[in-house]
Amino acid sequence: MTEQSKKSGLNAQLTLDTLREEVASGAIDTVVVAITDSLGRLQGKRCGARSFLEDVLDHGAEGCNYLLAVDVEMNTVDGYAMSSWESGYGDMMMLPDISTLRRVPWQEGTALVLCDVMWTDKSPVVASPRQILRAQVEGLERLGYRAFMGTELEFLMFDDSYRAAWQKNYHGLDASTQYNVDYSLLATARLEPVIRSIRTNMEAAGLVVESSKGECNLGQQEITFRFDEALKACDKHTFYKSGAKEIADQHGKSISFMAKFDEREGNSCHIHFSLTDLDGNPVLPGDGEHGFSPVMEHFMAGQLAALKELTYFLAPNVNSYKRFVEGSFAPTAIAWGMDNRSCALRVVGHGRGLRTEIRVGGGDLNPYLAAAALIAAVIHGLENRLPLGPAMQGSAYESDAERLPTNLRDSRDMLADSSIARKAFGDAVVDHYVHAAGVELKAFDSAITDWERVRGFERL
Numbered sequence: 213m214t215e216q217s218k219k220s221g222l223n224a225q226l227t228l229d230t231l232r233e234e235v236a237s238g239a240i241d242t243v244v245v246a247i248t249d250s251l252g253r254l255q256g257k258r259c260g261a262r263s264f265l266e267d268v269l270d271h272g273a274e275g276c277n278y279l280l281a282v283d284v285e286m287n288t289v290d291g292y293a294m295s296s297w298e299s300g301y302g303d304m305m306m307l308p309d310i311s312t313l314r315r316v317p318w319q320e321g322t323a324l325v326l327c328d329v330m331w332t333d334k335s336p337v338v339a340s341p342r343q344i345l346r347a348q349v350e351g352l353e354r355l356g357y358r359a360f361m362g363t364e365l366e367f368l369m370f371d372d373s374y375r376a377a378w379q380k381n382y383h384g385l386d387a388s389t390q391y392n393v394d395y396s397l398l399a400t401a402r403l404e405p406v407i408r409s410i411r412t413n414m415e416a417a418g419l420v421v422e423s424s425k426g427e428c429n430l431g432q433q434e435i436t437f438r439f440d441e442a443l444k445a446c447d448k449h450t451f452y453k454s455g456a457k458e459i460a461d462q463h464g465k466s467i468s469f470m471a472k473f474d475e476r477e478g479n480s481c482h483i484h485f486s487l488t489d490l491d492g493n494p495v496l497p498g499d500g501e502h503g504f505s506p507v508m509e510h511f512m513a514g515q516l517a518a519l520k521e522l523t524y525f526l527a528p529n530v531n532s533y534k535r536f537v538e539g540s541f542a543p544t545a546i547a548w549g550m551d552n553r554s555c556a557l558r559v560v561g562h563g564r565g566l567r568t569e570i571r572v573g574g575g576d577l578n579p580y581l582a583a584a585a586l587i588a589a590v591i592h593g594l595e596n597r598l599p600l601g602p603a604m605q606g607s608a609y610e611s612d613a614e615r616l617p618t619n620l621r622d623s624r625d626m627l628a629d630s631s632i633a634r635k636a637f638g639d640a641v642v643d644h645y646v647h648a649a650g651v652e653l654k655a656f657d658s659a660i661t662d663w664e665r666v667r668g669f670e671r672l
Contacts, residue, residue, distance in 0.1 A: 252578030471574030514593015
């Protein structure tokens, strides 16, 4: 957090009037204009604050349409309908959503605003993750319900800087803890200079931090934030994930959210999910078995019914599927249970707090796509009044319940064939992300891994 932020007591989200005042006083000189790309990363521009207020605020900022059609290394990729050399790689518009305007306390004189992605005629870019989620939120609200979510992101911290980690080719990195520090206060105290900096900077930006804690893998940590409406929760998720990396870098450290860094525990992104009616009244608790309402039963049944077909949106990379190991606290079975961490859906809370915890996603997921998939599944359950099967008793790992896909290729093919996905998102969106999965698979299939060299260099 900057000294200016500390002195001014800047600890809340910005309003447009406050932004104008602080630009006039010189307290803010830069506004980051950001979108979330297909991979869940913040991309965009740093605008002069005066130019933002006079030009970008009303008209938006231009960006090449390949921002939603590149691979992780920012290479242009053939085969996308929305972006190609044939169409000239033209512009799309980043239109600021002022409700997301907030300070970036760890960057001097800086604010950030998230944007909706539109074509130059102001029609929506349907493959934009934020637009995909908006459409599902609106569809659920037409049924009379509002989605609330909270994401729990785990990450690994290393004492190497990002530059040093790159130079080491990500080999031989020094984890910030040396043993399992799950819930340990002593061991995690050593990490407090960085973790506290993340917590306090997020609070200063208007996020409400619930807690931080150690986890099982070496250097593994989790910071959680208060739940919110689905779109707002995903906006905060992307802001936090990008900001945590920047703050760690300022401390000479690096953190990774990849789903499976090594053979120990992976990084999860559990999603807590509940519904209210449009007046804010809870609709999941009721007089049925386990204290469920009929809405709760359809809510859960829809998630279970669609989970296999929509797994890609929770596990979008080749590496994502390395998490799905039995007995690892990552799920393998499509089952639900009462406070049962072996299941894909764990039911927790009671009364107003009754909710599901979806345990499938890894730290590498795109929160907008994951949330959109879960809401689409719930709409499917509600519209078809799907019945809920019995709760899993005992370990789902040892059950005969249907399994999640075990690799990206199968997950991609299930998405391509999914009638639920095509009804919910439309062919253009499904085809876009099926192609994105194919791009990832093609890159992986052509790569020569260290595992292959170790096994084959001399001995084969």
